[in-house]
Amino acid sequence: MPWPKEHKTQTRDRVLDAAASAFREAGVTQVGVGELMRRAGLTHGGFYAHFNSKDELIAEALAYAMEDSRTNLDRLQVGAAKGLLEAANAYLSSEHASHPEMGCPIAALGPELTRGAPSVRQSLSREIRKRLDQLADLIPHRISAQRRRREAAGALACMVGGIILTRGMKQPERAGFLADCRAFLAEALAPAE
């Protein structure tokens, strides 16, 4: 094998990383294969040595971006108790709203992915399920599983919708709206009752 044995995997990962950012920033349909390869330091032709199709890349880039956004958002809540509410507060932040290319791909690309190829939709549904389970796990286990599932669903919906709506607003209104969403969740998720 006349090449370093991990070389191909590394360039493949570079393409994947470039795709995960570029897609979240500009949308999957607006970013062409050629530009992705250029961002990865290559030319367009070699693309199909790494992926069978653009759709396959999209499906993989989604999973990659989900993982990436989770680590980026975790950095915003260092030291916090890391309950569901803290996770939601980090998600519903101005930093997240103003940096879609590093943020949650569901908020950046959700509707577009829903209209994508079957492989893309399959990846999307899997990632959503995974995220719901992760969030439900942040709720104390003394709470019933049913209630944990309900709160995770409501919180994730509020998070995704909140960021999407924030990004659709003009600058002066954004901060107040985000604060409203956080306050709303703080009450809805209160451990009381």
Next chain:
Amino acid sequence: MPWPKEHKTQTRDRVLDAAASAFREAGVTQVGVGELMRRAGLTHGGFYAHFNSKDELIAEALAYAMEDSRTNLDRLQVGAAKGLLEAANAYLSSEHASHPEMGCPIAALGPELTRGAPSVRQSLSREIRKRLDQLADLIPHRISAQRRRREAAGALACMVGGIILTRGMKQPERAGFLADCRAFLAEALAPAE
């Protein structure tokens, strides 16, 4: 004026109506000017006699679709007390989730519109503000304006995110997730406390 005086307005409206449906169904970038004109019973060339650009059409189609979705969703809650919770329940319905072409354009196109031309973003921010005001108005006015605003924000975020997430899920999971979102809001918006 050798044409019925409302003829041009009527065909313009036909294009607008076709655009509002097609965009919500397939996304603004996936629907070309040619197909829209064909849906309106015309050919591609005449488009620019009605609109200065595709972006101008998108901005107008968004407002048109917002109005259209409101009437379609109102039909789901006939006779109800028409409070914020009832509006949210109609929004978070299986019918809405499975018919994006008749539903809320923010849920169908939000992120895509955010990346659009300035005129599109302007229209989007205006429509979001309008919807927030409409929802806040559904809350009894004895509640403080601040709290009405907060509940409208949280509810709309939950509604938009809930529908987007539902559409990203596979069929057997959808109904349960929608029910969880509705139950979550039912508790969060409870008039008690």
Next chain:
DNA sequence: GACAAAAAATGATACTCATCATATTCTGGA
């Protein structure tokens, strides 16, 4: 019934895009 103007259709331009076939370059081992 002919005319003028409005409305729509035809046709063309200049792109961009995903995909693939072919050629070239690079690398570790002989």
Next chain:
DNA sequence: TCCAGAATATGATGAGTATCATTTTTTGTC
């Protein structure tokens, strides 16, 4: 130093795009 094969580059294809200039059709009025 040269070779085989893997990784990448070149170039082409065919389809699709927004936009505009020009021509054709349609309609109310004389």
